[in-house]
Amino acid sequence: MTDQELERRLYQAVDHAVPDQLQSILSRCEERKGTVIPMKENTKQKKRSFAKLAAAACLALLLVGGGAAGVLNMRANAVASIISLDVNPSIQLKVNNKEKVLSATPLNSEAEEILTDLPLEGTDLNVAVNAIVGSLLRHGYLDSISSAILISVEDQDQDRAVRLEESLTSEVGTALQNAQSGASVLSQTLTQDTQLETFAKENNLSVGKASLIQSALRLNSALTLEDLSALSVEELSQMVNAGAPGLPVGRDAAASAALTYMGLSESEVRKLEVDAELDEWKPCYEVEVETAAGEYECAVDAYTGEVLWGDKPAASGGANSAGAPNTGSGTNTGSGANSGTGSGSGASSGDIGAEKAKSIAYADAGVSASDVVNVKVERDWDDGRWEYEIEFWSGSTEYDYEISGTDGTILKRESESHAVNASSVISAQAARDAALAHAGLSASDVWELEVDEELDDDRPHYDVEFKSGNMDYEYEIDAVSGSVLHYEKERD
Amino acid sequence: MWIMLGALAAGAPTPSELEELLLGVAAGDREALSGFYARTRTAVYGLALSYLRSGHDAEDVTQDTYLRVWDSAPAYRPQGKPMAWLLTIARNLSLMRLRSRDKVVDLPQEDWSLLAAEGPEVTAEDRQVLSAALFALTDQERRVVLLHAVSGMKHREIAQLLELPLATVLSKYRRALKKLRDLLEGDEMR
Numbered sequence: 001m002t003d004q005e006l007e008r009r010l011y012q013a014v015d016h017a018v019p020d021q022l023q024s025i026l027s028r029c030e031e032r033k034g035t036v037i038p039m040k041e042n043t044k045q046k047k048r049s050f051a052k053l054a055a056a057a058c059l060a061l062l063l064v065g066g067g068a069a070g071v072l073n074m075r076a077n078a079v080a081s082i083i084s085l086d087v088n089p090s091i092q093l094k095v096n097n098k099e100k101v102l103s104a105t106p107l108n109s110e111a112e113e114i115l116t117d118l119p120l121e122g123t124d125l126n127v128a129v130n131a132i133v134g135s136l137l138r139h140g141y142l143d144s145i146s147s148a149i150l151i152s153v154e155d156q157d158q159d160r161a162v163r164l165e166e167s168l169t170s171e172v173g174t175a176l177q178n179a180q181s182g183a184s185v186l187s188q189t190l191t192q193d194t195q196l197e198t199f200a201k202e203n204n205l206s207v208g209k210a211s212l213i214q215s216a217l218r219l220n221s222a223l224t225l226e227d228l229s230a231l232s233v234e235e236l237s238q239m240v241n242a243g244a245p246g247l248p249v250g251r252d253a254a255a256s257a258a259l260t261y262m263g264l265s266e267s268e269v270r271k272l273e274v275d276a277e278l279d280e281w282k283p284c285y286e287v288e289v290e291t292a293a294g295e296y297e298c299a300v301d302a303y304t305g306e307v308l309w310g311d312k313p314a315a316s317g318g319a320n321s322a323g324a325p326n327t328g329s330g331t332n333t334g335s336g337a338n339s340g341t342g343s344g345s346g347a348s349s350g351d352i353g354a355e356k357a358k359s360i361a362y363a364d365a366g367v368s369a370s371d372v373v374n375v376k377v378e379r380d381w382d383d384g385r386w387e388y389e390i391e392f393w394s395g396s397t398e399y400d401y402e403i404s405g406t407d408g409t410i411l412k413r414e415s416e417s418h419a420v421n422a423s424s425v426i427s428a429q430a431a432r433d434a435a436l437a438h439a440g441l442s443a444s445d446v447w448e449l450e451v452d453e454e455l456d457d458d459r460p461h462y463d464v465e466f467k468s469g470n471m472d473y474e475y476e477i478d479a480v481s482g483s484v485l486h487y488e489k490e491r492d
Numbered sequence: 493m494w495i496m497l498g499a500l501a502a503g504a505p506t507p508s509e510l511e512e513l514l515l516g517v518a519a520g521d522r523e524a525l526s527g528f529y530a531r532t533r534t535a536v537y538g539l540a541l542s543y544l545r546s547g548h549d550a551e552d553v554t555q556d557t558y559l560r561v562w563d564s565a566p567a568y569r570p571q572g573k574p575m576a577w578l579l580t581i582a583r584n585l586s587l588m589r590l591r592s593r594d595k596v597v598d599l600p601q602e603d604w605s606l607l608a609a610e611g612p613e614v615t616a617e618d619r620q621v622l623s624a625a626l627f628a629l630t631d632q633e634r635r636v637v638l639l640h641a642v643s644g645m646k647h648r649e650i651a652q653l654l655e656l657p658l659a660t661v662l663s664k665y666r667r668a669l670k671k672l673r674d675l676l677e678g679d680e681m682r
Contacts, residue, residue, distance in 0.1 A: 001677060010625060012621075016613040026526070029522065029525065218560075218563045219563070219581075240567040241567065243560075243584050454662075458667070463663070472646070
């Protein structure tokens with residue numbers, strides 16, 4: 001039976017077994033109370049001209065002048081649309097059917113500051129929105145690529161809501177461009193929903209943010225309103241997209257975890273930016289830190305707060321010259337004896353060097369340098385000191401050591417016997433070449449190439465994975481003969 | 493000959509087709525939900541089964557998944573990954589279900605046979621395959637093989653979902669298929 005046949009039989013068996021629950025599902029679906037049009041995100045735009053910036057300033061001046069003169073041109077006081085603008089300050093604007101502002105309400109204390117000295121009542125909506133964005137920028141909001149503004153338009157007339165949403169998104173996008181802000185614009189339209197409005201009012205939220213919070217609560221009842229209110233609209237919209245699996249640790253905790261990992265204090269940081277990526281497969285916060293010595297990046301797991309990967313500043317003084325990040329570790333792999341010395345082969349003050357570290361490991365394992373193969377050496381900065389991670393084979397035994405770079409102490413030793421003898425196993429490089437040759441590609445044609453050892457499998461092999469064109473390739477290469485055991489090619 | 497992955501390949505719904513249906517669901521269209529359900533229910537049920545190993549629980553989670561789809565479709569932002577979105581919801585619900593019971597309830601093999609026999613389309617061969625997949629494989633092997641063959645996920649996506657190295661996923665997949673093949677071919681020989 002081929003793999004394909006097995007897969008087909010499995011699929012078919014489950015397909016036959018899945019009960020038809022459609023009627024039961026439909027009977028449990030509640031009627032929509034209000035319609036929310038899917039959120040749109042405008043891509044971040046960077047370049048703008050000073051002329052446009054000047055135009056924005058003029059608009060703000062006009063606005064103040066108009067307000068002072070008390071020019072009101074309203075024919076009706078009936079509220080036609082409610083527009084909320086959320087960054088962290090949340091502001092609600094009520095407008096009539098002529099798109100004149102009837103009221104501008106700050107929904108939290110940050111918003112009060114934003115609206116101070118802005119006479120918005122009676123002005124055109126687009127002018128008011130421009131003025132609010134200007135004030136947000138002056139107060140330091142929306143100044144980074146990681147921030148976002150959510151525009152929500154609530155209106156019974158969906159055509160008008162969509163039209164308003166589009167024109168405001170464009171207006172705000174231009175204003176942000178003019179101010180050279182990298183912030184993104186999120187937008188949504190909602191039909192009027194009394195229940196949602198009450199919920200928003202009771203909790204001092206804009207209707208737009210309240211709608212996102214309600215979506216999150218529906219997805220995960222373990223979340224609380226208080227916790228969710230503290231999140232930015234960008235975090236909320238991303239986590240709702242990802243099914244709201246839990247409560248993210250938040251930007252502050254992510255920044256703090258990153259600094260701890262990097263061994264930096266806040267006083268050393270010139271610039272720090274945290275970007276939420278909660279709708280990625282591995283939800284995380286990306287933290288960028290700039291110090292006098294360089295720039296460093298790190299990703300923090302959004303739900304556990306653990307650092308997933310990151311740069312670290314090189315050791316300051318002593319062991320290694322302080323300087324650009326990523327100078328600290330080196331990897332070298334080879335199949336021949338004594339190959340793979342790593343980048344830290346030369347000893348410096350306070351660092352015993354890779355050769356010495358290897359000799360300590362060999363002596364402890366009771367092997368000589370001429371007996372070992374598949375040597376891999378990595379030097380990492382860990383717990384405030386250099387450590388050498390040394391892996392090698394001798395006969396059919398695989399060794400794994402950690403040696404202190406400071407004094408040569410053995411921090412960890414592990415050994416494992418395998419069914420195969422290292423000398424009969426082809427190198428990772430040879431396995432890679434076998435896969436490429438089979439695919440009819442050269443190394444320069446492919447990217448995201450990964451080779452993993454699976455030497456303890458029933459049939460010892462290497463897993464080789466790479467991309468080329470718009471295809472993904474996966475290979476299993478026999479670790480002894482170099483033959484292709486299995487391969488798959490699928491559209492990326 | 494290249495092997496094109498995915499048992500779903502022949503009738504697999506395209507992301508744009510599913511996103512169009514989701515737009516309908518977001519607008520409150522029950523027919524759109526019916527269409528979405530028809531095209532994806534096997535993948536969702538397969539995922540739930542891979543976690544819960546119980547037909548009854550998998551049914552409940554499948555049903556709850558589509559209720560969540562109904563509730564949260566308005567918040568779905570089209571970005572070409574409707575299956576990833578759907579399966580993330582199903583996985584979260586499966587994990588919640590797992591946490592809500594002390595440990596995975598091991599259904600006796602006969603119970604599954606009875607349950608599977610309820611469906612009019614289930615053949616003797618189906619029962620044999622399901623029984624092998626649910627009872628002869630380890631938890632990880634079962635998840636890897638069902639997520640790939642039934643839910644249509646790529647090995648790389650499974651590695652991310654289960655937080656395992658890709659090499660481990662591939663190796664477990666090979667081992668699971670070998671076990672199933674040995675078992676099923678052994679049965680056929682008898």
